[in-house]
Amino acid sequence: MENFAVAIVGGTGNLGSALALRLGAPGVKIIIGSRDAEKAKKAVETLQPHLRAGEMFGTTNREAVKDANFVVIAVPYEGQAQMVQDLKGQLAGKIVIDTVVPLNKIQPFVPPAGSALQEAQQIIGDEAPVIGALHNISAVDLGDINAPLGDVLVCGDNAEAKQKVMEIITRIGAMAYDAGPASNAYVIEGLTGVIIALNRKYKSKHGSIKITGIGGH
Ligand SMILES: NC(=O)c1ccc[n+]([C@@H]2O[C@H](COP(=O)([O-])OP(=O)(O)OC[C@H]3O[C@@H](n4cnc5c(N)ncnc54)[C@H](OP(=O)(O)O)[C@@H]3O)[C@@H](O)[C@H]2O)c1
Structure with missing residues (x-):
């Protein structure tokens, strides 16, 4: 996969900005999206000096997704449905990567659609596949390009799109696992609530997951 563009919806935030820095590589175009274009430009001014390539x-x-091959949704769950609705009609031919964790403060919950991912896919319909990834990664570690990353569980119903997302995850320095269909997303999303509890208990900002016992990966 060469010369591709990634739009990060909510890219001014913790996860989106950190992901942008990790994505920096020759031939990769990163478009930081925001509800406010000026805020997005300011975020780029801050991030740019730290970008490797x-x-x-x-x-x-809405502008950010236009030229993108991949659209990362990195907004809080409360804003996801409206955001995805606003982007609908602009997503044909793209792959949507959903990082969203439904949280009530720090408590995970299962939304009516079954997961944030399935809710996004219901809104988008057949226009584009939605693949879940990066839910269990620490944004702090993601933003430090020298920090080791936890494993990334990637789920979704479109095998080809899932494979491409796994390639991107590998490029940012994490081990990607095909974690099954979209119906598994609620477990992966909810696991972030457990990681938040672990971080609180053990006073860390680096909690993540490691898969063991899978040979030959
Ligand atoms: N932080 C982590 O470590 C982490 C790890 C795994 C997964 N996640 C998931 O990644 C997503 C983003 O997390 P985050 O920590 O980066 O969140 P965040 O910093 O609180 O928000 C990200 C961006 O979303 C936009 N936003 C905020 N409220 C919105 C709304 N109601 N509607 C539309 N856009 C809104 C804001 O951008 P503008 O004001 O510029 O529009 C904000 O900068 C969340 O769903 C979270 O569960 C986070």
Whole structure:
């Protein structure tokens, strides 16, 4: 996969900004999306000096997705449905990567659609596949390009799209696992609530997961 563009919807936030830095590589175009174009541009000014390679731009979420091959949804769950609804019609031919964890403060919950991922897919319909990833990664570690990353469980119903997302995860330095269909997303999303509890208990910002016992991966 060469010369591709990734739009990060909510890219001004903790996870999106950290992911942008990890994605920096020759031939990768990163578009930071925000509800406010000026905020996106300011975020790019802050991030740009730390970018290893690649190009970075900032604009509105809706503009950001236009030229992208991959669209990362990195907004809080409360904003996801409206955001995805607003982007609908612009997503054909793209792959949507959903990082969203439904949390009530720090408590995970299962939304009516079964998961945040399935809710996004219901709204988007057949226009684009939605693949879940990066839920269990620490944004702090993601933003430090020298920090080791935990494993990433990737789930979704479109095998080809899932494979491409796994390639991106590998490129940012994490081990990606095919964690099954979209119906598994609620477990992966909810696991983040457990990691938050672990981080609180053990006073860390680096909690993540490691899969063991899978040979030959
Ligand atoms: N932080 C982590 O370590 C981590 C790890 C795994 C998964 N996640 C998931 O990743 C997503 C983003 O997390 P985060 O910590 O980066 O969140 P965040 O910093 O609180 O928010 C990310 C961005 O979303 C936009 N936003 C906020 N409220 C919104 C709303 N109601 N509607 C639309 N956009 C809104 C804001 O951008 P603008 O104001 O510029 O529009 C904000 O900068 C969440 O769903 C979270 O569960 C986070």
